[in-house]
Every structure is written in structure tokens, then in C-alpha cells.
Amino acid sequence: MFTKTLTVSVGLAAMLAASPAALAATQIxxxxxMGGENGAKLEDIAKGFNQSQSDYEIVPVYKGSYDETLTSAIAAFRANEQPAIVxxxxxxxxxxxxxxxxxxxxYQLMKDEGEIWDQSKFIAPVVxxxxxxxxxxxxxxFNSSTPIMYYNKSVFEKAGLDPEVAPKTWAEVESFSRQIMESGAAPCGFTSAWISWIQTENFNALHNLPYSTEANGFGGLDAEFTFNNAATATHWANLKKWSDEGLFAYGxxxxxxxxxxxxYAQECAIYMNSSAGRAGVINNAKGFxxxxxxxxxxxxxxxxxxxxxxxxxxxxxxQGRPAEEYAGVAKFFTYLQKPEVQADWHQFSGYLPIxxxxxxxGVDQGYYEKNPGSDVGIKQMTGVEPNENSKGIRFGNYVQVRGIIDEEFAAMLGGxxxxxxxxxxxxSRGNDQLRDFQSANQ
Structure with missing residues (x-):
């Protein structure tokens, strides 16, 4: 009897000694x-939070691309099977x-759960x-980025250009590209990802031009696009001309x-894409x-x-999750805002420190001094106080609109x-998408 009691006691003691997270943590x-290396880092961040306390367990679930993740979340909400965080x-x-x-x-979640919330600490464009x-x-x-310009210093030097001086204006992009091609340093001057995001949306913001009415969509669902202005038309026409001449390679x-x-193949000397691609660019830039x-x-x-x-x-x-999950979400969001967590994520991924x-x-750690160019996106976004034309765009059905922009750009390139x-x-086609969204949400 004693042996049996001892066995039960030892078993009970083992259970009590087990990880509280394994026994009682609320899963969220x-x-x-995020796939690849950034996805693995995201899981490390969740693991760090889980190990910092024993009441909650963040469970990251990869759902595919951004489009797929959003579609999955909408479908799950309709089926009452939504996650707490997406x-x-x-x-x-x-x-x-x-x-x-x-x-x-x-802001309401943090207030309801008694967590400190000070949005003034976020960089202005994010807020x-x-x-x-x-x-x-x-x-x-969480992961904020902005487009920047990457360039091949080795090709610049071969072309007789100063490898430490990048083109500042589009006129210089053109002249640098001509010198690069005529010198034989590379067969193409420049290329760009995201014609919609970089060469249209950001183009209008940088040039202080309204992208639409209603404060670029922030003011209401009845916004109408205005990015068919003279400056954007000139820029698109230049991209067509430069494409025909071989200076620009469509991506x-x-x-x-x-x-x-x-x-990466050193076919084009200049490349425009997200600041979040910094690590990938460095890793893939072999020999230059x-x-x-x-x-x-x-x-x-x-x-x-x-x-x-x-x-x-x-x-x-x-909405629609058990109340105890929201307490954990709020604590996780507080954890994500810690300077050391944000700085580590930013420095690993190339996304901006929010x-x-x-x-x-990062400054105090000497990170930017040791990694030249790692603060280009930060300075580009924060060097000027955002105004109505440059704080961003906000529209429904905009994924479809970006597809339309791509189709029309391709039609222009095709002549x-x-x-x-x-x-x-x-x-015109984009405004039809806006009206469809407006009708469905009023």
C-alpha cells in the first residue's frame, strides 16, 4: 500500500513539476x-514571448502568401473559426x-486589457x-518597409562612375544608365520590382501629388483615383522610352x-525594390x-x-475569440514593442524599426555605422513630415487595382x-473597383 501511495505521489509530483505552459497556458x-528565413525568425519571436511567461502560448501558423492569408482569415471568420491574430x-x-x-x-484592446499603449513612440508614417x-x-x-534603390558599385566603377555616389534624380538615372551601357560595364541600366507600389504609388507620394480624392482614400469610400496626372504620365512614357532603348528592363x-x-546576374546595374530585401540582396550579390x-x-x-x-x-x-485569449494578445503586443525585440527583428530582416x-x-549598438546603407529606408520615410499626399493610400479592392495597373503598364510597353x-x-477601371467595394460596404 505504501509503495502504491509513493508511486502515485511521485507521479503527482512529476505532473506538478511539469511546465506550466504545457499544462495551463492559453493557446493563441x-x-x-512569412516563409523562409523571416518565417523562422517570426517563430523565434513567438518562442521568446512564450518563454518569458507561462500563462499564454502564441502558436504561429503559416497560411501562405499575403493574399492567401487574408482570404483564409476572411473565410475562417465567416465559419467562426478565426484566429486571434492575423x-x-x-x-x-x-x-x-x-x-x-x-x-x-x-488601441481599444490595449486599453481594455490594461496594457500601456503609447502610439507616439511609433515612427510617424507608420502611425x-x-x-x-x-x-x-x-x-x-510589425513588418514595415519602404522601397529604396540598390546599385552595383563594381559596375559603377567599371563605367567610370564614382561607386560611392548614387543617382539622385531620374535625369541622373538616365545619364548613369547610358554611361554604364556605352562603356560596356553592363547591358542594362536599371530594373524595378513593383511598378504599382514603386513607380506609381510611391512616385506620386515623393512628388507631393494626390493619388486620389478623399485624402488618398483615408477620408472615405467615395474616393476616385487621380494618379493619371501629367507627372506620372511623363514618368511612364520615360520608362517606355528607356525600355525601348534598353536602359530599363521590365521586371x-x-x-x-x-x-x-x-x-544579381549583373545584367542591370540599378535595382529598385523593398528595403526589406536588403539581406537577400547582400546574400545574392555574388562578386560585387x-x-x-x-x-x-x-x-x-x-x-x-x-x-x-x-x-x-x-x-x-x-473578434469572436474567448476573453482570456485577448489578455494574452495584449501582453504579446506589449512584448513585440520592446526596443530589443523590434531592433533584433529589424536588423535581421531588413524591415524598418517601427x-x-x-x-x-540600433544607433547605440553601432549597427548602422557597421552596416552602411541599412538606414536609407528609415531616413527616406522619416526625413520629411508626411502630409495628405505622402502618408499612404487606403482603398478597398486595391489588390485588384494593382493588377489593373500592371495590365495597363504592360499594354503601354507593348505599344x-x-x-x-x-x-x-x-x-477608369480602378474606380469601378472602388465603386464595387463602396456598394458592398455601405
Whole structure:
């Protein structure tokens, strides 16, 4: 009897000694769209939070691309099987805001759960983009980026250009590209990913031009596109001319999957893409040094460019989960805002540090001094106070609109439309998408 009692006691003691997280932690699902190395780092971040306390366990679940993750979350919510947290890219912000009853705004969540919430610590473009009309931040910034210019220093030097000086204006991009090609240093001057995000959306922001009415969509669902302005038409026409001359190599629709290989193979000397691609660019640039610089601008349109606009994604909290999960979500969001967590994520991934404290920590650590060019995107976004034209764009059905922009750009490159005709068609078709979204959400 004694032996039996001892065995039971030992078993009970073992159970009591087991990890509290394994026995009692409230599990919280986090659906995300990050694969590869960034996905592995994301899981490390969740693991760090889980090990910092024993009441909650964040469970990251990879759901595919941004499009697939958003589609999955919408379908899950309709089936009442939604996660507590979902990562949504910036062009899905309008869709999330219009999902009445589905979203638990982060500012309200943190207040309800008694967690400290000070949105003034976020960098200004981040706060502006993800806020409602009253200035309240709706989702937690996590992986924010902005487009920058990468260039091949070795090719510059072969062409007789100063490898430490990048082109600042589009006129210089053209002249540098001609010198590179004529010298035989490379067969192409420049390429670009994301014609929509970089050469249209950011182009208008940098040149202080309205992308649409209603404060670029922030002011209401009845916005109408206006990016068929003279400056954008001139720029698209130049891209067509430069493409015909071989100075510019089109990278393809969407994210421009063919752009990066052209840069890595040293076919094109200049490459425009997300600042978050920094680590990948460095790792794939075999046999040459990479330079980093802000996006170019037309100095006959503006004397000084405005800030570039945001890309990347935020974390949205969905309604309909048990109350105890929201307490854990709030604590996790507090953890994610820690300077050391944000600085580590930023320095690993190339995404921007979303808080001033995370950036300052990097400065104090000597990170930017040791890694030249790693702060280009930060300075480009924060060097100028954002205004109505440069704080970003917010529309429903914008994923479809980006597809339309790609189609019209391709039509222009193919010679079936002028730049102005392609842009006019893009806003006409795009406005139809806006009206469809408006009708469905009013």
C-alpha cells in the first residue's frame, strides 16, 4: 500500500513539476504570411514571448502568401473559426477597416486589457497609415518597409562612375544608365520590382501629388483615383522610352520576379525594390559590392522629395475569440514593442524599426555605422513630415487595382497605348473597383 501511495505521489509530483505552459497556458493562434528565413525568425519571436511567461502560448501558423492569408482569415471568420491574430499586408488595410464587427482595434484592446499603449513612440508614417480618421491606430505595426534603390558599385566603377555616389534624380538615372551601357560595364541600366507600389504609388507620394480624392482614400469610400496626372504620365512614357532603348528592363507584373535576377546576374546595374530585401540582396550579390540609396525624383517637379510610403504588414486582432485569449494578445503586443525585440527583428530582416526607441537602440549598438546603407529606408520615410499626399493610400479592392495597373503598364510597353491612355484606363477601371467595394460596404 505504501509503495502504491509513493508511486502515485511521485507521479503527482512529476505532473506538478511539469511546465506550466504545457499544462495551463492559453493557446493563441497567429496566422501569418512569412516563409523562409523571416518565417523562422517570426517563430523565434513567438518562442521568446512564450518563454518569458507561462500563462499564454502564441502558436504561429503559416497560411501562405499575403493574399492567401487574408482570404483564409476572411473565410475562417465567416465559419467562426478565426484566429486571434492575423498578419495583413498594407493594401488589405481598407478591407480590414470595412469588416464591421470583425476587428478588435489594437488601441481599444490595449486599453481594455490594461496594457500601456503609447502610439507616439511609433515612427510617424507608420502611425499615419494604420490610423482611423480620429488618429487611433487600428492594428499593431510589425513588418514595415519602404522601397529604396540598390546599385552595383563594381559596375559603377567599371563605367567610370564614382561607386560611392548614387543617382539622385531620374535625369541622373538616365545619364548613369547610358554611361554604364556605352562603356560596356553592363547591358542594362536599371530594373524595378513593383511598378504599382514603386513607380506609381510611391512616385506620386515623393512628388507631393494626390493619388486620389478623399485624402488618398483615408477620408472615405467615395474616393476616385487621380494618379493619371501629367507627372506620372511623363514618368511612364520615360520608362517606355528607356525600355525601348534598353536602359530599363521590365521586371514583370506584381512584385516583378524577374527584376532581382537581372540585378544579381549583373545584367542591370540599378535595382529598385523593398528595403526589406536588403539581406537577400547582400546574400545574392555574388562578386560585387552593393550600394544603397533613396529613390530618385524629378527635380523639375519638386525641389525636394516628400517621404516614401509604407509597405509590409501589421497584426490585426479578430473578434469572436474567448476573453482570456485577448489578455494574452495584449501582453504579446506589449512584448513585440520592446526596443530589443523590434531592433533584433529589424536588423535581421531588413524591415524598418517601427519605433523611435528601436532605431535609437540600433544607433547605440553601432549597427548602422557597421552596416552602411541599412538606414536609407528609415531616413527616406522619416526625413520629411508626411502630409495628405505622402502618408499612404487606403482603398478597398486595391489588390485588384494593382493588377489593373500592371495590365495597363504592360499594354503601354507593348505599344498598344500611350502612357496617358494607359493611366486613364487604369483609373477608369480602378474606380469601378472602388465603386464595387463602396456598394458592398455601405
Amino acid at each position: 493562434q497567429w496566422w501569418h504570411a 498578419q495583413v499586408y498594407e493594401v488589405g488595410t481598407g478591407t480590414m477597416m470595412a469588416a464591421k464587427g470583425a476587428v478588435y482595434p489594437v 499615419g497609415y494604420y490610423s482611423d480618421t480620429d488618429g487611433n491606430v487600428l492594428s499593431l505595426p 514583370g507584373p506584381g512584385g516583378g520576379d524577374n527584376a532581382a535576377p537581372k540585378f 559590392d552593393v550600394g544603397f540609396a533613396p529613390l530618385p525624383y524629378y527635380d523639375d517637379v519638386v525641389d525636394k522629395p516628400m517621404n516614401s510610403i509604407i509597405g509590409g504588414a501589421t497584426l490585426w486582432t479578430l 519605433t523611435d526607441a528601436a532605431y535609437q537602440l 498598344s497605348k500611350t502612357a496617358q491612355e494607359a493611366l486613364d484606363s487604369a483609373i
